[in-house]
Amino acid sequence: xxxxxxxxxxxxxxxxxxxxxxxxxxxxxxxxxxxxxxxxxxxxxxxxxxxxxxxxxxxxxxxxxxxxxxxxxxxxxxxxxxxxxxxxxxxxxxxxxxxxxxxxxxxxxxxxxxxxxxxxxxxxxxxxxxxxxxxxxxxxxxxxxxxxxxxxxxxxxxxxxxxxxxxxxxxxxxxxxxxxxxxxxxxxxxxxxxxxxxxxxxxxxxxxxx
Numbered sequence: 001x002x003x004x005x006x007x008x009x010x011x012x013x014x015x016x017x018x019x020x021x022x023x024x025x026x027x028x029x030x031x032x033x034x035x036x037x038x039x040x041x042x043x044x045x046x047x048x049x050x051x052x053x054x055x056x057x058x059x060x061x062x063x064x065x066x067x068x069x070x071x072x073x074x075x076x077x078x079x080x081x082x083x084x085x086x087x088x089x090x091x092x093x094x095x096x097x098x099x100x101x102x103x104x105x106x107x108x109x110x111x112x113x114x115x116x117x118x119x120x121x122x123x124x125x126x127x128x129x130x131x132x133x134x135x136x137x138x139x140x141x142x143x144x145x146x147x148x149x150x151x152x153x154x155x156x157x158x159x160x161x162x163x164x165x166x167x168x169x170x171x172x173x174x175x176x177x178x179x180x181x182x183x184x185x186x187x188x189x190x191x192x193x194x195x196x197x198x199x200x201x202x203x204x205x206x207x208x209x210x
Contacts, residue, residue, distance in 0.1 A: 021149030023124040027165075034165065035124050036153035037131065037145040039063070044187075045153040046145065047161070048131070049168035050086055052122070055110065057084030057133070058168040059144075062156065064190065066183050074183030076190055078171040081135050087112035087120025088128035088147065094118075096141040101134070156191035163194050173202040 024035035031053040036045040044062035051057070059079045066074035085103050094100070094114055104113050112120040112132060121128040124147035131144040150161070171178050180193050 021126075021151070023126070023129075023147050023149060025150065025161075033123075034161070034168070035131075035147050036150060038148045038152075039154045040145065043154070044156055044190075045148070047153075047164040047168070048086075048144075049165070049172070050084070051172075052109070055083050055085065056172050057081045057086065058171050060164050060167060062180075062190065064181075064183060064185060064187065068183065076180040076183070076185065076193075078167050078178035078180065080171045080175065080177050082175060084133050084135050085110050085112055086131065086133040087122065088124045089114075089118070089120050089130050089132065090127050092130045092143075092146065094130075094132065094143070096132075096143050098140060101141055103134075103136075156187050156194065158191050159194050163198060166200070167194065167197050169202055170197065170200045 024033050026033050030051070032049060032051050034047065034049045036047055039045040039062075044064070046062060047060040049058040049060075057080070060077075061079065062076050064076065066072075068074040100115050102113050102116070103110050104119075105111075108122065111122065112134070114120065120132060124131065129146040129148075131147055132141055133144065134141045153161070155164075167178060178197075181190050185193075
């Protein structure tokens, strides 16, 4: 069983004792936290898993029938990066061209700076829902969908956060991406692939079986 606790905030308005929705969980006993993003109409949410100390990062993209390009065949997948800087902003219109960004080391760790005047938040919440992340600002900045309260996540049938957590842990254990399905899979096919992953061990002995 995985042990988690929700990270709540306080509502900016209304009763002082009322808690805002939880936008992410901490994985107890580790420095990992996770969150979901808005899936958009008739889509599944993406799941993020991020180590705030080592900056290891996983994004599990569950979107089916995604538009493809020369660099992306639209697959559903667990994308792993061994070093990723993540920030959150109230703005969804930040310029993602590399010249607008830099990474700066601070007392609280590496932070994303936008145009030398806006430092992004390190945690998602009601006033910092738009996620931006990069491994190196020189190639590109990735702008994700807005972070949503955990209970609003839309997942394939039968899939729960615990299953996605295991996938992320396998990916970080193996230090590699994990292919799930082609873009034209059905929701049930995607769910079957994810649910089967609960039997994948957290070591590198079965990498060839991914």
